Amino acid sequence: MSYSFLRIAREALRGGAGWGRAWRDPAPKPHYDAIIVGGGGHGLATAYYLAKEHGLTNVAVLERGWIGSGNAGRNTTIIRSNYLLPGNEPFYEHSMKLWEGLEQDLNFNTMVSQRGVLNLFHSDATRDAAARRGNAMRLHGVDAELLDTEAVRAFVPVIDFDNARFPIKGGLLQRRGGTARHDAVVWGYARAADRRGVDIIQNCEVTGIRVEQGRVVAVETTRGPIGAGKVGLACAGHSSRVAAMAGLRLPIESHVLQAFVSEGIKPMIDTVVTFGAGHFYISQSDKGGLVFGGDIDGYNSYAQRGNMPLVEDVAEACVALLPQTSRLRMLRSWGGVMDMSMDGSPIIDRTPVEGLYLNAGWCYGGFKATPASGWCFAHTIARDEAHALNAAMRLDRFATGAVIDEKGAGAQPNLH
């Protein structure tokens, strides 16, 4: 069933009686040409592009909980393509272009809102770094504008310009950046993949990966073994554990990142702002809540909740940037478990096990990557080789030294 204005009008008159399931709930088949492990945004997008771009439809997505129960449904929904390095920037720009056409492509309202992403800077040195990043973006044909203090004041008047310690010296603006509705992205990809024949199987945890003579042949699951020609792992946060089932040890640590929503208030901030003083980002949802977050808690964690010191840290940054929020009530906070890779960049690659592919290491920047990640992972799985866009996102780059180190800080699992 296609969604359209006409359809809504018709259903309104029929009391909504014609709305059916958005995707099927099939039992697992004994064998698939390709199995994707993990029903987050990346896994579902991969299945969709396998079917759409490569004609592979005997495909299943296996999700241990419900789709979108992981980071796809827990992030702060910021999308942008303001990266510095050539190994990253064309990939994220491809993602941005896919976002721009996503609703038509999926026939689903993913609420992509190009409200702009503004990264503030507070010193000469951080201005230089922002200018360099902006120039790198423009060399790749991506929009970037360097704003001075007055231009920032005109663009987002609501922030505090009198902060003595971190004065607003300007900002790097990507107008095409913004937000998207995270749950709708999950549902949109799920429905579109299902319509092309992909089986989405929830409550189905992968507990083992069967490898025979160096080649993957099946996965063990809580709903029995399922044969597979190829297996793609897209288990953000749990990649180490699932890859270990095939004997792989990854350059990844799992960490928790928290996010926060305030009570709903009148429109206050119509863009996405990041505060360069520490690490803090904020936007306002359509319901009026301020959505914000900061750093990871900073220790290995598989608990989907964080601790108080970070709550305090984020609240301090929020009040420093927006003093008027000091009397707002925090409505909810939560945590998500993410793969922190050792250079802060992701992995989309084949593995030493034949027929086994890895999509991992997204740190806390993988929501914006969802469309391109699925698109590139599907290409890598179907063609058995990387696309030019993910050619640098190799698993062996840590051994060879060809890391993608946006921060220039060396091996450390708390980057980006």
Add this chain to the structure above:
Amino acid sequence: MRISCPHCGERGSEEFLFRGAADPRRPAAGAAAEAWHEYVHLRDNPAGPYNELWQHQHGCRRWLVVTRDTTTHRIFSVADAALREGVS
């Protein structure tokens, strides 16, 4: 999360600096690149008990080995890192 420093007693985790896996041992200077790669980049990353290094930065400044469950934040043991076998 609260950590019991063997020297200072129980303190909030914000007094401590986290430095990750405690088990990997630094290879000899001339070791093969593969050994260095493993030491610098690869991690077991378990869901469950994990030996990790924390420094009591805002206390006695000693390095500690904390065994903590990464799924519950429950702490099983804390010891001064200098007392580990094979460390001088």
